[in-house]
Amino acid sequence: MSFHVYNSLTRRKERFESREQGVVRMYNCGPTVYSRAHIGNLRSFLFADVLRRWLEYLGYEVHQVMNITDVGHIQGDADEGEDKLDAQAKKDRLDPREIAKRYADEFLADVAALGVRAPEVYPRATDHIPEMLAIIDDLIAKGNAYQVGQDVYFDVTSFPNYGRLSGNKLEDLEGGARVEVREEKRHHADFALWKSDPKHLMKWDSHFGPDGFPGWHIECSAMAIKHLGEELDIHTGGEDNVFPHHECEIAQSECHTGKPFARYWMHAKFLQVEGGKMSKSLGNVYTLGDLEERGHSPRSLRFTLIRGHYRQPLNFTWDIVAEQKAALEKLDELYSRLVRAADGQGTPGDDDAGRALLDDSIETFESGMNDDLNVPRAVSALFQLRAHVLEGALGRTVAAAGVDFVRRANDVLGVIDVDANAAGGEANEAIEALVQARLDARASKDWAASDRIRDELVAQGIVIQDTADGTIWRRQAE
Ligand SMILES: [Zn+2]
Incomplete structure (x- = not known):
């Protein structure tokens, strides 16, 4: 029996084989920390967590990296529009670094509560500016990128495989629709590796000029290569990452290293809420906090989000969360x-x-x-x-x-509370003693004592069931 995965790059299920026997190098696209992660984001992170845990079950040593994007993620697909961090910082009248710190901390707390095992490293884009600039210089030297003023663009026509992952063809990527025409670009699908804007709040000096900041795509290439090497086994993300983000990551990484970037690309499907799109205007962009406000535990949310197949769209409803709790x-x-x-x-x-x-x-x-x-x-x-x-x-x-x-x-x-329900241990011995005392009280028809002990157990969060096979107990799930 071997592990088969659906590879977005080849559009078919393939037998999984890592480059190095027994070792897997995996990169997961992580959050952009300008707001709290919503359940759609969490689905993608939980998918990565279950994948890592399954690889470990199979005996692999997994080197896993999930990035935190804290600069350079532009609101639109094109290189026009505001940086999400900058926009939120202006709205809240805070420094974008404060915004990034607040939401990165919240993200880490949320995934920990959801039982996500921490990867080896959660690298942050702002800590990798020199690595990005080094790749950009190399791409210019190799003729894959060009400078216009203080901006640098990747030349998509220099990479014949551009479009392989998403199925987009260069001639179809007309200006206007998904990728806006920008005069200074040679081809309308060229994308920014480095941008310059004096109004941008987070900016770095470089030999391109004083007010620069990186493009979102180059961040992931730089962090993946630094922490995992030039050839990955698995790269994951949400399906919305396929284009342009992952398409661009492949182009710039492979032109830089001359090697295939990742063997397997895996993407989690969208999450719907009550059968429709999640949107701010509908007020259904739920976070873990919203779930907890309604009395649902992180454990119930984890089970709800992992229980559907990751390549099937998942429809989130409050009824389903309640059902998963019962399950x-x-x-x-x-x-x-x-x-x-x-x-x-x-x-x-x-x-x-x-x-x-x-x-x-x-x-x-x-x-x-x-x-x-x-x-x-x-x-x-x-x-x-x-x-x-x-x-x-x-x-x-x-x-x-x-x-x-x-x-x-x-x-x-990662959903059953096995330790709470394990046999043995002093705490459990005390409960076993109470359960036995209750049985003794019932045997001598001392109903008052039996009820009192039952209440005591309930107060400790213990559920008792009298079955044909005797009485069993377990701790009440959260
Ligand atoms: Zn990414």
Whole structure:
């Protein structure tokens, strides 16, 4: 069984093979920190997180980098319009560096709350100006870029593969529509590597002039090459990054290094809200803060955003978040039941028959993830296993193997609170003692004591279920 991914560059599913055996170098396009990340952005970052976790499950050593764009991201696709950071800074009457710091901190807090494992580095564009200028100089020297006044443009006609990723053809990229005509450009699709504007708030001196700042695309090339080397295995982003951002990254990186930039390009699809587009005017550009205000946990949001396949459009609704919360509680219950069955509680099933059922669930999980990260199929394996556990179909040894499997699966999904539901530990022993005391009270028909103990458990966030196999407990999900 091997890992297959859909490669946007070739438009087909391909068997994944890293350049260096056992090692993956992966770059994820990160946030532009001029506002708080919305759930559409978060979907793309969570997709990258699940991909990294799956690669680790497969045994790869993953070198992962996600950038933070804190300058140079222009509002439109063309090189006209305001820098998003500058525009927000003017609106809030703050220094753009303060804006960048505020939203970068918020981004880091949000992804941490969502259980995103930190990459090796979160490089910031403003810390890599010399690296960008070095690439720009090299591109000019090689004839792939040209200077007009204090601006520098990439010459798209110098790179025959321009348009391969997005499917755009140069002759179709007419001025006006997506890319505005700018007089000083040789070709209307040429894009800025370096711009000069005395009114820009964040600017750097260079041999091009005093008031310069980088283009957004060159930032990612410089940061990826610096932190991961000239040839990446995987480059990810949202589907809105394909053109022009990633198309331009490929052009300038490959002209600079003379090597293929990334083997696999993977893009997460858009997120819709209530069946329509997210937009400020509709007031549905939700953030993690909005979810929390409505009483939803980061864990529920994580599950909602990873549970659909990343290449399918995801429709976000409040009902779906509530459903995912309920589904998560079932997975918590699966885990706590397995732990207790492994501990010899309940009616033990047959180990031989149970083994086949467990193996089948593991196979479904792994083949799902190996099929271009089919999380829906992988999650269905856990519900399948839950059904077997509810039937009492697993023996004690198999239940122990099941505990191990669910922990490993959850290492990829990151949604089940396995530690809270683990057996053992002083805190859990105290709860076990209370649960037993309640059972003793019920046995002697001391209902008042039984109710009192139950209330005490509930106050500690413990859910108790009396089942045919005895009483089981788990911690209430957030
Ligand atoms: Zn990027």
